[in-house]
Amino acid sequence: MFFFQCTKLKRLMKYGRTLICENEGCEATFTTALGYLTHQKICGVKEEDREKFTCEICDKVYMSSVGLKYHMQAKHTQVNIIIH
Ligand SMILES: [Zn+2]
Numbered sequence: 001m002f003f004f005q006c007t008k009l010k011r012l013m014k015y016g017r018t019l020i021c022e023n024e025g026c027e028a029t030f031t032t033a034l035g036y037l038t039h040q041k042i043c044g045v046k047e048e049d050r051e052k053f054t055c056e057i058c059d060k061v062y063m064s065s066v067g068l069k070y071h072m073q074a075k076h077t078q079v080n081i082i083i084h
C-alpha cells in the first residue's frame with residue numbers, strides 16, 4: 001500500500017511541482033508530497049473520525065503528529081529532569 005502511494009505520488013509529481021487533491025469537490029493543491037499526504041488523511045473525513053494524537057502525559061489531543069510533537073517539546077521536555 002505504501003509502495004503504491006509512492007508510485008502514485010511520483011506519477012503526480014511529473015505534472016509539475018504541484019500536487020492536486022483528487023477527491024471530489026476538493027481543489028486543494030500542494031507543493032510538497034508531505035503536505036499532500038497529510039491532507040489525504042483528513043480530506044473527506046469527518047472531524048470526529050480523524051486520527052487523533054493524544055499526549056500520554058496530560059491527555060491533550062492533537063489532530064496531527066507534528067502538533068503533538070511540538071507540544072511535547074514545548075511542555076514536557078523537562079519531565080524526566082525534574083525530580084522532587
Ligand atoms: Zn482534498
Ligand SMILES: [Zn+2]
Nearest residue numbers: 055057058060
Ligand atoms: Zn502534554
